Amino acid sequence: MTAKPNILFIMADQLRADYLACNGHPSIRTPHIDALAARGINFTRAYCQAPVCGPSRMSFYTGRYAASHGASYNNVPLRVDERTLGDHLRPHGYRVALVGKTHMKRDDEGMAHLGISPDSSRGVLVSQCGFEPFERDDGLHPDQSADPDLRYNQYLRCQGYDSRNPWHDYANSAEDDDGNILSGWHMRHCHRPIRVREEHSETAYTTNRAMDFIDEAGDTPWCLHLSYIKPHWPYMAPAPYHNMYGQEDIPHAIRSEQERVAPHPVVDAFMQHSESREFARDEVRQRVIPTYMGLITQLDDHIGRLMGFLEERGQLDNTLIVVTSDHGDYLGDHWLGEKELFHESSARIPMIVVDPRHEADATRGTRDERLVEAIDLVPTFIDAASGNSKALDHRLEGRSLQPVVNGQSGEWRTHAFSESDYAWRPARLALQLPPDQAKAYMVTDGRWKYIHYEQHRPQLFDLQNDPEELHDLVPDKAHDEVCRRMEATLYDWCRERKLRVTVSNQRIESNTDTAHQRGYLFGIW
Template structure:
């Protein structure tokens, strides 16, 4: 990496399980998000942004490494990145930029790898590796079963009088009946209840305040920073504090996106997922009418906090010097396509909202625009490195910098397809389908119109989003689409054969080695016939006898 003078700061905001179409600026007809919409007017809204896996952990590890799941190896929640896997934090550290976390990462440390190298997990290096290259100002992954190590948020709740063995669950993520009895927020039936803490003590405002505390402290530090503010909501448990709990109701729930044809002609993997417990429950209208208004309320709360945060930055003169990114790690089916959770590759799951504000004058021409360029989550890491004035290491990072798109100069060779992956070996689906562990792989290739899904051991899936934007008709077995299937299979085959795995050797070194024939220059003579040929080679590369 070529180090240059670092430039300014980056504020990278991520929501958990926020669908792309649940914002005002992306077309939701009821949910108003004026603060997020204002961010879109100051930057570029990318309308074709996709995650590299529709599951929290693998998706985030792709964001944090700038590499596809097949390359970094973290295929499921709790699967650690191996020690030595380069992260954004490693790249930024080389150019003097702090990479700081407030909120969620879903990162699990490679404790076995650390032990094998004799690195204590609580050492400086151990923490850096265990926290995915982040400096953990405040880490809170948002799911705290009783008996697990408690985050600082629990201590905060106790300090404010919310005592319990698990205050996160019993106060912030549960409701109360009229008689005061606890109504557990894990249960979908209680999603329409208000959380037992007021807005100010709930998770989203708490994380906003912690981010602002870091920013205020960083002003004295003086080093440039990349702050990853990673909100836990609107991920389940679906429960919101007032006034957000009662802000929306069943009348605000949009018509479900699904068809009977999907069930009648379902691909075996899709059929298995429709039969999962959370899919069966979220396909019930009663569940949608309880969950979705709360989901909307949680998003509205995030939007209000964006207003708080932007005013804070403006008061400190940081809006004009800070790149701001707003995105999500994946979506949420919410009963669409007879599904709950995320898992598969429909737009509701694999597509994400992405707003990028580049404060540079060079980006003025694109402010308030919508880009339909095909963008991947792994593009953010090289974008940040580029923005800080350094050269993204192209032998490691598999994403591409968005800076040219932000500054109105899209490269002629911009990607024509995006990829996403899914490994369902950890799910009941593997057992239901009697699949061997190593064959539980799904791969998505999307070219802006056709969405192709390779399912190991099964026929492919194929959707035409131009004629079937709701993705109701699977044409994977349609003979009329054989040419489309073959073309996208070829794209997948080419991608699969060219991972960036020589991460210890920069492309520049490889190019120089081949161009200068270093084996001659260093005195190693391979395959040369005689003195005449040797002299000709030396003359060609400028080496005197």
């Protein structure tokens, strides 16, 4: 064990927290992720800071809330001046790389203003969210405008899959009984196997590239963000994972008729989205969810393969490992599809931390119910790299998990927060809101979950007595005092955003009330 452990930061896109066996799923098989939970600490009440890909990941990578970094939705650029994980770890001697997805949109306007070329060494890092892009793959699209030169497309063509866009035509499409190609973008086809062998699938390829990076890094301390696209849609899996599970393995839908009869206006607008209307149908859930589960078990098998690879290379006991997700997936819960709102199915994420150092032995194999946020990982990694995250407390808004992982007692946060900017979604048009008013905020103290909607009434759920969040307590007005208290907490949080990022708090402390000593003789008679 060296002083600076390697860091393996694994993220699975759209992986629900409750779709792991170690988190209570009754039928899914995830033995390798379960083994990591047994080796580390499983944070069972972790929340993303924005339940949609782009802003959630920008919060993961900056250690800051979406309200602070400003990249509030997919394809909203992350400002060129925001510091990310790579900026914090490279000064400590780490090679910080990406294999997989970031969903980051670069700030072209900001780079042009500063004269930074995207092709320069600095420009590449700024363009790739601070990561060395060892293998970036954000997923593609079904049309011919998709990038034919993406490495995964090149790889598939080398394996004999002849197409301009084999990502779509083979890796995310199936065939019917007559050999006709069936696009995976149509969920009715997701029970059929994709047209590539399992060893050529996205998940297998991404794992292979992670191994390539680890071999290339050698003895240099490294931080690898291994970011899998699956189980995110298109919900298409290779054989044998496509039919590994059946309807009998699907948990019941978390929803009630009352939610549909008298919905909150914003939730109702989301219920009218096409993905929600489809997932409200049992036929769709019964077709999609077994494949979603198969994709998770495939992911688990490749994580197991990667753990074996690390052990063979003598790196397993020198690598800090995190397994998490950027957000969940409604899968028909609450009559909704996709994510973006704040029910547990969408906003809660898995968070497993395995620290091989002996200081973490006290928490090995434990479940921890403290409120954890995605923004906690950046300060955790800084501290693991022998840095000092507290010296960055003017910028970082997360809290290092290192003391918790090491079993140290002490004060912890009392609330967790998440945000939604749904300005680009049909719901905004249905609600007749201007773009800057299509916002919502969640705060929870573990017992109560309160949701503030701009221009609409709030929601309140009692997670202790109503863990499935089926009963909105606001309409009966019996919990007005709880609502006032949670709204005040949210107001305090809004005022506490760390926006003065160019001067550290330590520098301010050392310069406070020193004007006269520094020669500024104002206010003297």
